[in-house]
Amino acid sequence: MKQWLYCVMAVLLAPPLGANEMPLNMTKGVTNISGQVYDLHMIILYICCAIGLVVFGIMIYSMIYHRKSKGAVAANFHESTKVEIAWTVIPFVILIGMAIPATKTLIAMEDPSNADLTIKITGSQWKWHYSYFNEDVEFYSILSTPRDQIEGDETKSDTYLLEVDKPLVLPLNRKVRFLMTSDDVIHSWWVPAFAVKKDANPGFINEAWTRIDKAGTYRGQCAELCGKDHGFMPIVVQALPEAEYDAWLLDQKQQASNAAEAAKAALSETLSKEELMAKGEQIYLSTCAACHQPNGAGLPGVFPSLIGSPIIKGPINGHIDIVLNGKPGTAMQSFAKQLSAKDIAAVVTYERNAWGNDSGDVIQAVDVSNAANGGNADNSASAPQPMTSDSPMESVPTDVQQVVATVMPIDLTELTHEELMTEGLQVYTSTCAACHQATGAGLPGAFPSLIGSPVIKGPVEQHINIVRNGKPGTAMQAFASSLSPRQMAAVITYERNAWGNNTGDTVQANDVNSHGQ
The missing domain is CATH 1.10.760.10 (Cytochrome c-like domain)
Known part of the structure; x- marks a missing residue:
């Protein structure tokens, strides 16, 4: 009897103990959130298995011991209050038991607050653009699989279609916030090891976050059908210890300086x-x-x-x-x-x-x-x-x-208010609308509204400063290196007079240039 008991225990306990090693099961990942998602998945799986075991067990038992050949006669009753209550209450309790851990996990997944680092991820056909806020580091990450492999002229590598020319580099043990958008169609940034999968929609910003616990190289890909080369849009993330990441960041800044030279x-x-x-x-x-x-x-x-x-x-x-x-x-x-x-x-x-x-x-x-x-x-x-x-x-x-x-000289030509408003609308639409929205209303809790904003209604110098230099600790990045004084003057003029702000202010390129000197 004891041997049978040991066998039953082995059958029941072996799958849970080795589940994370099974190739067809969900991977456990390398972040706390991915671990929570994995545990939630296994809990729900075991509940479903238990329900299936009970239901099919009763069915099989009934078919064997209450079959017609043994003389079984079906009971003759119409309804039972006890059964009605049982099959209403028991599923309700099961669903509540499943909903509580699921809700906790989902809330944790959607909480990007108090991040140590913010990275803007922009998808475009068929590459990813990464921008490190307040670090003046940005680059494109493009598929690097050789054309000969794609066309079948060479043997495919183990990382076929999952390799890029420049991976995203992230530090260990720091909370990283992702802001995701798109330049063209809908993409989806998906890295299974982080349990992060978020759509990148043109004209909108979606948020996600991760904190990596284990150094290594992790791969993913666009999980949205974004066009003919959808399968050629991989994601590679290199997770480094904090000291190595800081050294990498300094090296990137030096490379940017060298590239400028x-x-x-x-x-x-x-x-x-x-x-x-x-x-x-x-x-x-x-x-x-x-x-x-x-x-x-x-x-x-x-x-x-x-x-x-x-x-x-x-x-x-x-x-x-x-x-x-x-x-x-x-x-x-x-x-x-x-x-x-x-x-x-x-x-x-x-x-x-x-x-x-x-x-x-x-x-x-x-x-x-x-x-x-x-x-x-x-x-x-x-x-x-x-x-x-x-x-x-x-x-x-x-x-x-x-x-x-x-x-060459910087363009400090004075423009009329109407010319500045026209150019400012173009700059705002291409540069600012993804966060603050085309209507200036922002996204509550993520990006502030510009309608009646204290910055918009306040001193012009303060407005110029935040556009030029950004605001540390927020998603507002510096635009001094990506917009000319004329473009900044135009977009500031536009913001101070659009959507009913109507300050009447006209900012010229010379005002922006003087403020930066």
Whole structure:
């Protein structure tokens, strides 16, 4: 009898003890929340198994011992008050027992307060953009699986389609808050090891958080059907001890500084056509080939062919412009913040000379800078031109913006109130509306309303300061390195006069520039 008892106990206890090692079961993860989710999953699973065991046990028992061949006769009764009460009360108690731990876990999952670090995650087809608030660190993370593996010409690696050129790096034992949005369609940022899965919707901000307990590399992917290359949008997170993370952060800032210096030097650098073609091919394959295909043929009806394309065969300025700023209403996105002027020059040179296009055109980084500022890119020998009121900084690549003050004058042209309001609406829509909403109403508890806000109604200098330098400890980041004085002046003027604020204030670029000196 004891042997039978031991066998029954082994059968009942073995699955729970080894459940987290089973390949088909939910993974336990490396965060406290993922552990809570796993425990909740197992509790509900065991309750369901117990219910199934009781129900099917009674059914099997009844079929064996109350079958017709044994002479069993069905009872003749219509209803039973006791049974009615039992099958109402027992499920109710079971549901309450399931709801209590589930509610506790869900509340904990949705509480991003008191975070040590805030990261904005922006999805776009088909890459992720990570921005570390108040750290001046941001970068794109793109699939790095070689095209030969994707096309079946090479053996696929263990991390096939789950590897990127630059992973998101997070510290251990710090609460990290994620703000998620999208540039185009709906994406979903999902890392199973963290029990984090949150939609990234264009025009909205969703929040999530994590605190990682174990160092390592963790992988996920977009969990929303976001387009033809949905499966090519992986997520890789590298979790480092706090000291190593701090060292990494310092290194990233140094790299950003070096990139700014390199961008400045690139404006006076002249590369040969062969060098541009080699570099351009690399950039094209990693950035453009997913849509336009490695052979430039595109996908008919979806992505246009670049072979003999009117853009490719047309003026260089038009070609540079569409790479810099994209094409509204199509899948062609802006690469001004993703590629340097040198990279854009290389890929444009490559596209204009590959696949039999053979235009002979050679584009340099200075040509991209000139085109971005309203100059003429068709003359590669032309020097950088001063910015005018008709050539706002919004089209300049990020790395060029960071050094533009040293290579060309800052545009401090005074504009009328109406001109500032028009430009301010554009800047607000592209930069601020994701958090504060298009109506200025914000998101209660997450992003403050700008309608009648103390900052909006207060001194202009205070408003300029918070736009330039952000607000530590909040999601309000500094825009001094990403917006020009003219753009900041325009958006401040717009905010102080839109949605019924009507302060009458007109802020000029010189006011913003003077405030920062």
